[in-house]
Each structure stands twice: as structure tokens, then as C-alpha cells.
Amino acid sequence: xxxxxxxxxxxxxIRNPFLGSxxxxxxxxxxxPGLVIVAVIGAxxxxxxxxxxxxxxxxxxxxxxxxxxxxxxxxxxxxxxDISLESTVGLAPMVAAWxxxxxxxxxxxxxxxPFVAILLTxxxxxxxxxxxxxxxxxxxxxxxxxxxxxxILLRGITLGVSxxxxxxxxxxxxxxIGSARWFGVPAAIWVTGILFVIAALVLRYTAWGRALYAxxxxxxxxxxxxxxVDAVLITTFVVASTLAxxxxxxxxxxxxxxxxxxxxxxxxxxxxxxxIGGVQLTGGQGRIVGALLGVLLLGTxxxxxxLAGVPTFWINAVYGGVILLxxxxxxxxxxxxxx
Amino acid sequence: MTTATATVPAIAIDRxxxxxxxxxxxxxxxVSILPGQVHGLIGRNGAGKSTLxxxxxxxxxxxxxxxxxxxxxxxxxxxxxxxxxxxxxVYQRPSVFTNLTIAENLFAGRLPGSGPxxxxxxxxxxxxxxxxxxxxxxDPRSLLSDAPIEERQMLTIAKALDAGTRIVLLDEPTVxxxxxxxxxxxxxxxxxxxxxxxxxxxSHFLREVTAICDSASVLRDGKLLWSRxxxxxxxxxxxxxxxxxxxxxxxxxxxxxxxxxxxxxxxRGATEKTGAFTDVNLRVAPGELVAIGGVGGSGxxxxxxxxxxxxxxxxxxxxxxxxxxxxxxxxASQKAGIGFVPADRHKDGYVPQLSVAExxxxxxxxxxxxxxxxxPRKQTEMSVKLIDDVALVPPNPKLAVQGLSGGNQQKVVLAxxxxxxxxxxxxxxxxxxxxxxxKDAIYALILRALADGVAVVLISDDVEELLVSSRVLIMRxxxxxxxxxxxTEEDIVRAIEGLE
Numbered sequence: 151x152x153x154x155x156x157x158x159x160x161x162x163x164i165r166n167p168f169l170g171s172x173x174x175x176x177x178x179x180x181x182x183p184g185l186v187i188v189a190v191i192g193a194x195x196x197x198x199x200x201x202x203x204x205x206x207x208x209x210x211x212x213x214x215x216x217x218x219x220x221x222x223x224x225x226x227x228x229x230x231x232d233i234s235l236e237s238t239v240g241l242a243p244m245v246a247a248w249x250x251x252x253x254x255x256x257x258x259x260x261x262x263x264p265f266v267a268i269l270l271t272x273x274x275x276x277x278x279x280x281x282x283x284x285x286x287x288x289x290x291x292x293x294x295x296x297x298x299x300x301x302i303l304l305r306g307i308t309l310g311v312s313x314x315x316x317x318x319x320x321x322x323x324x325x326x327i328g329s330a331r332w333f334g335v336p337a338a339i340w341v342t343g344i345l346f347v348i349a350a351l352v353l354r355y356t357a358w359g360r361a362l363y364a365x366x367x368x369x370x371x372x373x374x375x376x377x378x379v380d381a382v383l384i385t386t387f388v389v390a391s392t393l394a395x396x397x398x399x400x401x402x403x404x405x406x407x408x409x410x411x412x413x414x415x416x417x418x419x420x421x422x423x424x425x426i427g428g429v430q431l432t433g434g435q436g437r438i439v440g441a442l443l444g445v446l447l448l449g450t451x452x453x454x455x456x457l458a459g460v461p462t463f464w465i466n467a468v469y470g471g472v473i474l475l476x477x478x479x480x481x482x483x484x485x486x487x488x489x
Numbered sequence: 490m491t492t493a494t495a496t497v498p499a500i501a502i503d504r505x506x507x508x509x510x511x512x513x514x515x516x517x518x519x520v521s522i523l524p525g526q527v528h529g530l531i532g533r534n535g536a537g538k539s540t541l542x543x544x545x546x547x548x549x550x551x552x553x554x555x556x557x558x559x560x561x562x563x564x565x566x567x568x569x570x571x572x573x574x575x576x577x578x579v580y581q582r583p584s585v586f587t588n589l590t591i592a593e594n595l596f597a598g599r600l601p602g603s604g605p606x607x608x609x610x611x612x613x614x615x616x617x618x619x620x621x622x623x624x625x626x627x628d629p630r631s632l633l634s635d636a637p638i639e640e641r642q643m644l645t646i647a648k649a650l651d652a653g654t655r656i657v658l659l660d661e662p663t664v665x666x667x668x669x670x671x672x673x674x675x676x677x678x679x680x681x682x683x684x685x686x687x688x689x690x691x692s693h694f695l696r697e698v699t700a701i702c703d704s705a706s707v708l709r710d711g712k713l714l715w716s717r718x719x720x721x722x723x724x725x726x727x728x729x730x731x732x733x734x735x736x737x738x739x740x741x742x743x744x745x746x747x748x749x750x751x752x753x754x755x756x757r758g759a760t761e762k763t764g765a766f767t768d769v770n771l772r773v774a775p776g777e778l779v780a781i782g783g784v785g786g787s788g789x790x791x792x793x794x795x796x797x798x799x800x801x802x803x804x805x806x807x808x809x810x811x812x813x814x815x816x817x818x819x820x821a822s823q824k825a826g827i828g829f830v831p832a833d834r835h836k837d838g839y840v841p842q843l844s845v846a847e848x849x850x851x852x853x854x855x856x857x858x859x860x861x862x863x864x865p866r867k868q869t870e871m872s873v874k875l876i877d878d879v880a881l882v883p884p885n886p887k888l889a890v891q892g893l894s895g896g897n898q899q900k901v902v903l904a905x906x907x908x909x910x911x912x913x914x915x916x917x918x919x920x921x922x923x924x925x926x927x928k929d930a931i932y933a934l935i936l937r938a939l940a941d942g943v944a945v946v947l948i949s950d951d952v953e954e955l956l957v958s959s960r961v962l963i964m965r966x967x968x969x970x971x972x973x974x975x976x977t978e979e980d981i982v983r984a985i986e987g988l989e
Contacts, residue, residue, distance in 0.1 A: 355865070356862055357861065358861070367842050368840040370836050370837045371838055371840050371851075374838070375819075375851035375905060376820045377851065377854075
């Protein structure tokens with residue numbers, strides 16, 4: 151066949167299937183060297199870094215971010231955006247806890263069953279997602295502005311409901327998922343890991359998952375091909391917000407309380423993790439593996455900065471600088487050119 | 490009619506050629522247009538009109554040959570100001586700043602004032618002067634987006650002439666206009682022509698060319714067929730010129746509807762919700778081919794999109810094998826057995842970053858994944874079969890579609906339409922912008938589908954493509970204006986133009 155000579159192919163054709171898959175994964179793998187470098191620095195600056203408790207701590211502290219990143223990745227793949235996810239992290243468990251907790255401790259004291267409260271947390275998350283999705287898809291508002299407004303609105307409701315107070319005294323069942331340990335490892339780590347596996351399978355092996363890529367790549371073509379673009383987009387927003395509310399539940403369990411500032415600024419780390427991991431803001435490109443590596447990089451970085459004794463006031467500056475560097479490496483390091 | 494008797498042409502195009510890769514867009518074209526003439530430029534899609542227009546506006550440099558304006562050599566390619574001073578172009582969608590005021594549009598690029606400070610007052614009064622000269626009843630402070638398209642075109646011309654330009658190109662200016670607006674535009678053109686302004690008028694409507702032009706050129710396949718002045722510009726001559734030297738058609742499909750058979754596809758008084766077409770009736774038997782032609786804006790594409798479920802009907806129905814199909818739902822159309830190839834494959838046809846396999850199977854994910862989860866292996870198997878069916882080159886299901894040639898991208902879109910074993914195929918300009926080999930492959934596929942009893946509706950801008958069918962419907966202004974049986978090329982051209 152001499153067709154290869156006359157046909158323009160953007161990606162190199164590789165015969166070895168293993169090598170081929172490595173090359174295809176190259177964008178995601180470009181995070182790995184960064185992760186290794188940060189880990190090596192961590193091991194050098196502190197003997198405490200490479201210990202089981204510390205590594206577990208990194209994972210545990212990355213769990214909530216990870217779950218938000220899963221949902222955010224889904225939305226980014228479709229080419230949309232929802233920055234209000236961080237406010238959902240705070241609002242959903244806050245409302246549930248407020249209903250749950252006795253009036254003496256700042257709640258409403260309905261004494262609803264804690265399991266109902268957990269369910270309610272997720273339902274509130276789903277409802278916020280539905281609202282966002284309808285505004286973006288049906289009212290055709292710009293997702294950035296819509297979710298910016300929602301970010302402020304939901305944070306405001308959280309403050310209003312809690313009167314700025316921290317709600318403690320949560321029942322055990324409500325705190326369970328964020329505080330329990332399974333086989334000596336925090337349940338939150340297990341659950342986050344399982345969610346990442348499910349997310350990867352959904353993106354690769356379900357019609358819905360593939361539809362996210364198709365919509366992000368070319369929504370008009372997806373519509374003409376018979377994909378129910380509007381329905382898929384709305385469910386994406388619902389799924390992402392539900393995941394965010396679950397992350398909020400886990401965070402509440404870890405802190406053994408619900409604070410009005412829960413989730414604040416989380417969306418910036420989430421966006422950074424996704425983009426470092428190769429998820430394109432323009433939609434249609436990226437993988438959940440990359441997003442996971444992005445989360446681990448940021449989690450490890452935070453931990454190392456603390457262990458290294460970087461002055462508290464300088465941690466954010468260093469954090470931001472490293473994110474910038476990671477984006478640089480991703481852009482000019484190993485990314486195949488796309489047109 | 491022509492007032493100018495000057496021997497120095499306003500535009501002199503001298504033996505100009507332009508080649509893009511393997512395509513000879515223009516070959517040795519010479520045209521000379523005298524000051525004060527309205528010169529018609531005619532030719533089919535791909536005849537080289539756009540290339541010539543781009544050359545006259547300085548957007549393209551000829552490989553060989555030269556251009557001059559009023560006896561002066563054309564400015565250098567980089568000298569955008571120089572070109573703008575000589576030539577202005579009005580497109581069917583005027584490229585202007587709809588987000589700015591009318592006054593700002595009139596003075597864009599030459600804002601009045603001293604130093605960095607803009608004098609809004611001067612701009613305002615100057616804009617009022619221009620608008621009153623042109624008898625355009627608009628407030629210069631209002632946004633251009635509030636002005637109708639004809640006024641925007643007028644404003645573009647007004648701006649150019651105010652800036653001293655004496656040559657105006659009109660690129661299909663009437664496509665978006667109503668009858669009365671067209672008359673106003675033509676009146677203004679004639680008025681300006683008498684004042685010595687030179688026009689080049691590009692149109693698909695031969696009637697308009699004969700009405701307004703006092704000279705004309707016909708292009709075909711990058712070559713100048715003829716160039717005439719004065720009374721020679723008659724519609725019959727233009728039709729002859731368009732048809733002359735046409736090679737024999739290579740494809741012709743004779744299909745006949747057997748009587749008494751339930752039509753595979755039927756449109757019953759179909760009227761699009763926003764009025765893109767009205768009361769369209771059509772019956773296509775299994776194994777029958779019907780072509781639909783018409784000028785841009787005639788509603789022919791909308792008919793195809795409505796059958797595919799991309800447009801909603803206000804009244805009437807799409808009926809497949811006797812069953813009415815829910816309108817405005819792509820999935821419903823697909824499940825009823827309709828396969829669709831959209832007009833613009835880049836916009837509606839494929840997802841560039843995704844693989845051939847994913848693109849081909851995009852519409853059948855419900856079949857590949859009945860329980861939500863699908864097997865990539867099944868997807869690959871299915872796409873391998875489709876790749877074989879459409880003879881994709883290279884036959885690699887994993888390749889991203891953006892890496893394929895135009896013809897092969899179109900084959901992917903066709904495979905997507907075929908993936909569900911449709912009973913009805915709606916193809917809009919399926920061979921537009923593809924090479925000869927891919928064209929032949931696509932026609933072969935259509936033939937095979939017809940032999941398998943698929944009803945095919947072929948909608949096209951291209952007369953040659955319409956000629957493939959022995960039954961051709963012509964649409965005008967959203968309605969079926971003519972149905973031609975076994976037409977010649979001349980029949981089709983005349984019907985599209987609305988001659989006699």
C-alpha cells in the first residue's frame with residue numbers, strides 16, 4: 151500500500167501497540183516527571199515525607215479535590231465550565247447539617263434521620279447541577295458567568311443559613327464516610343479511588359462518556375449524529391454537582407463539622423489539576439488518568455511545601471508558581487501538536 | 490448606456506493565473522472593465538469567481554500576469570491601504586462591526602479628530618451628511634446591528650465612495666435581500682454608474698445580470714469562456730456560455746418508482762417552523778433517486794435538514810414507510826431509517842479529534858451499548874466493515890478524522906449515515922470539495938444503496954450533481970417551483986434561474 155505516502159497524518163503511526171499506547175498517553179504522562187521531582191524534593195527536605203502515615207495523609211487530603219476534579223473533568227470535556235462546584239461543596243452538607251443539628255447548636259433541630267440527611271446532601275447537589283445545566287443549555291447563558299453568579303449566590307446562602315457559624319455535633323452516620331477507616335486506610339481514599347476507576351470506565355466504555363468527547367469536539371456534528379446533546383449536557387452538570395456535594399459530605403466528616411467556608415478556592419486547584427493533567431478547557435480532549443495525576447501532583451506539592459517549612463505567607467506564591475511551571479511543561483514538553 | 494468613453498480601463502486584468510496545489514484556480518484570464526461600467530461576473534461554484542474577486546481586492550496575488558487600475562500598476566500585496574483606496578467589496582453578509590454605531594462603521598479606520606482624540610462631533614455630522622446624501626433614514630448613533638442588511642450594504646458602498654474609492658465589487662449582494670430592497674440597490678448602482686463609479690457584479694441570478702450589467706464575463710474551471718459588452722449580455726447567451734464546452738455527464742442513474750408501492754419517504758405538505766420552506770410534497774419510492782436543486786436560500790438544504798430531524802416542521806409531516814416521523818428529533822429520524830449527510834461536513838459532519846471508528850459509529854451507540862456500556866471491540870469491528878464499504882484511505886479505524894483528506898472525511902460522514910442500514914438516505918452536496926476519485930467512490934456507494942432498495946434524496950448546488958438523477962425538483966423561495974423529468978443541463982439551469 152502506497153497510500154501512506156500521499157495521506158497527511160497528524161499523529162505518527164506506531165506499529166508496536168504498547169509503544170503506541172504510551173505515545174497516546176504522552177500528554178497525561180508529562181505530569182509524572184513533575185510528580186517524581188516534587189516527591190524527590192520532599193524526601194530530601196524531610197525524612198517524614200516517605201512514611202506511610204504521611205503518604206496516607208496526602209491521599210486523604212486530596213480526596214475531596216479529586217472527587218470535584220472528576221465532575222469538573224466531565225464538564226470540561228463537553229467544552230463547558232462550572233466554577234460554582236466549590237460552593238456546592240459547602241452548601242449541600244451545610245443545609246443537611248443545619249436541618250439535622252439541634253437548635254441549641256445552631257441548627258434547625260428537625261432531627262431527621264442522618265441517612266435522610268446524607269441523601270438530602272446529594273439531592274441538593276443534583277438540584278444545583280440541574281439548575282446550572284438548564285441555565286447553560288436551555289437559557290443559553292455563558293457557563294462561566296452563570297457559574298460565577300452561582301458561586302457567589304450559593305456561598306451567600308451557605309453563610310445565611312449557618313449565620314457564619316460552624317456546625318459541629320454531627321451524628322456518626324453523617325460523619326462516617328469522611329472519618330471511617332477500611333483495612334487501615336481512610337474510607338475516603340478507597341471511595342475516591344473507586345470513583346476514579348468508575349469515571350475512567352464511564353468515559354471509555356459508555357455511550358454517555360463518549361458523547362462528552364463528541365460534544366466537546368464538535369457539538370453540531372454530535373447533534374447531527376443523533377446524540378441528544380442537551381440531555382447529555384444537563385446530566386453532566388447534574389453528575390458534577392452531585393459529586394461536589396458528596397465531596398462536601400466527605401469534607402464535613404473529616405473536619406467533624408460543617409463550616410461556612412468549606413470548599414472555598416477549591417475550584418482553582420480543581421481547574422489547575424485538570425489542566426495540568428491534560429484536560430483541555432476548549433473541550434473534547436483529556437483523560438481521567440491525567441486529572442488524577444494532576445490532583446496527586448497538587449496534593450504532594452502542598453504537603454512538601456508544608457514539610458519544607460516554607461513560610462505560611464509564601465506557600466500560595468510557590469504553589470502558583472509550580473502550577474505555572476507544570477502548565478509550561480505540559481505545553482512545550484511532550485504535547486503532540488493538535489490543529 | 491455607458492457614459493465613459495475613456496480608453497483607459499478602470500480594471501485591467503492581464504493574463505492572470507493562480508494555482509493552489511494541484512488546482513488551477515485561474516488560467517490565463519484577461520478582463521478589462523471600462524470606467525462607469527457594471528460588469529457581471531458569472532460562473533458556477535469553483536469556476537474561479539472568488540479567486541478573481543480576491544485578486545481584485547488584493548487578498549490574493551496572481552502567480553503570473555498583472556492587474557492595473559486606471560492604468561496604474563496594482564499596489565503591492567502588503568499595501569492594504571492602497572488596495573482599500575482603489576477597490577471596495579460588498580459581500581452578501583457585509584463584513585462590518587455590528588456592535589458599533591453606524592457612524593463608527595462609516596469612519597472605521599479613518600476616525601476624524603486630532604492626535605489620539607476622536608472628534609465624535611465631526612464624526613456625527615459627517616455621518617449625518619452621508620446618510621442624507623444616500624437617503625438612508627437611520628440615526629448614525631444607532632447600532633449597526635439594528636439596521637437591515639440592505640442598509641448595511643448601502644453603508645458599505647457609501648463608506649467606500651466617501652473615502653474616494655471608485656471601484657466597487659458586489660459579491661452576490663442580493664442573496665439576502667427582498668425584491669424591493671434589490672430594486673433600491675439597483676437604482677443606486679445605476680445612479681452611481683452614471684456618476685462614473687465602476688462596478689463588478691457577481692451573481693447566480695442571470696436575470697439580475699442582464700438587468701443591471703452592460704458588460705459581462707463568464708468563467709468556467711478557471712478559464713474565461715467569454716467577455717462581452719453592451720447588448721450582447723442577454724440571458725440566452727449566458728446560459729449558452731455556461732453550458733458550452735461541458736463534457737458529457739459521467740453519471741446518470743435511471744430509477745423509476747413502481748406504482749402501488751408504499752413510498753419509502755414522503756413529505757406531506759411539509760412547512761418548516763420558521764418558514765424556511767412551505768408546503769413541500771414529495772414521494773420517493775424504495776430504490777428511487779430524487780434530486781433537489783435551487784439557488785442559495787431557496788430552502789433546499791432546509792428540506793434535507795428537516796427530514797433528518799435537525800429542523801422542526803410547523804405543519805405537515807415526514808412519513809417513512811407509511812409511518813409519520815416525530816419532527817425535529819434526530820434520533821427519531823435515525824430510528825425511522827433515515828441516514829443523513831449534512832451540507833457542511835466541517836461544521837456538522839465529524840468530530841475532528843475523534844477517531845474514524847468513533848465518528849462512524851456515533852449515531853449507533855444505542856445499538857453498540859444497549860445497556861449503557863459498549864464494547865470498543867464491537868465498535869472497531871463495525872467500523873472496519875464500514876471502512877471497507879466506503880473504501881476509506883487509509884483504512885485505519887484508529888486515525889483521527891482531522892488527519893484525513895477532504896474526500897475521505899466525507900466518506901466517514903457517509904459511513905456514519907450508512908451505519909444504521911438506512912431505508913432513506915438524504916445527501917446534501919455529497920461530493921462538494923472532494924477529488925475525482927472520492928467523487929466516483931461516493932457515486933458508486935449511492936448506486937449500491939439504490940440497488941439495495943434505499944430511497945435517496947440528493948440535494949445539491951451543483952448542476953452536474955443534480956444531473957445524476959432522472960428526476961429533479963427545483964426549489965425557489967421555499968417552494969417546489971418545478972419538477973423535471975429526465976432534464977438536460979439547460980433545463981436545470983433555466984429552472985433554477987426561473988427563466989421562462
